[in-house]
Amino acid sequence: MTPTRTATRTARRLTALAAVGVLLLGVSACGDDTTADARGSSASSAADSSAAPIAAADALARIEDGAAVVDVRTAEEFEAGHLEGAVNIDYTADDFAERVGELPTDVPYVVYCASGRRAVGAVEQMRELGFTDVVNGGGYDDLAG
Structure with a gap:
């Protein structure tokens, strides 16, 4: 893999991880x-x-x-x-x-x-x-x- 492709894949993973974190935070705010x-x-x-x-x-x-x-x-x-x-x-x-x-x-x-x-x-x-x-x-x- 080229360095640019690796950076793009890493950026996508970080974006996905951040989205999951935001969703989890939202779900916990709606707790009991x-x-x-x-x-x-x-x-x-x-x-x-x-x-x-x-x-x-x-x-x-x-x-x-x-x-x-x-x-x-x-x-x-x-x-x-x-x-x-x-x-x-x-x-x-x-x-x-x-x-x-x-x-x-x-x-x-x-x-x-x-x-x-x-x-x-x-x-x-x-x-x-x-x-x-x-x-x-x-x-x-x-x-x-």
């Missing part, structure tokens, strides 16, 4: 809730701009301090068990934004679902609607445990 839950305490400040779940202990402390609680699971999930005083507003329902829009925006909120994933979207949407103090409490099992 354990990566979000593992961040727990580092994402626990009340005014955190992230919608990642905070530690369950931090969410429960906020609730004890008077934060309103919004359960964004389905009605069936809510009926199977929910935190005392929680309001059920299904994040997957067509009227989610309308129902959330009826809530006062100037009180603190803890939002939770089954794992914390739906709560991410709910928290982000609530912030877009003008809610100033809203955090993702994570999953029901962690909070009710």
Whole structure:
């Protein structure tokens, strides 16, 4: 093989390897809730701009301090068990934004679902609607445990 041909083959292999690395990075970013839950305490400040779940202990402390609680699971999930005083507003329902829009925006909120994933979207949407103090409490099992 000529040096130019060897360099071309090496360049192609490096390009292919880089593409595989980018794909693997993308797949790992779409992982399960354990990566979000593992961040727990580092994402626990009340005014955190992230919608990642905070530690369950931090969410429960906020609730004890008077934060309103919004359960964004389905009605069936809510009926199977929910935190005392929680309001059920299904994040997957067509009227989610309308129902959330009826809530006062100037009180603190803890939002939770089954794992914390739906709560991410709910928290982000609530912030877009003008809610100033809203955090993702994570999953029901962690909070009710």
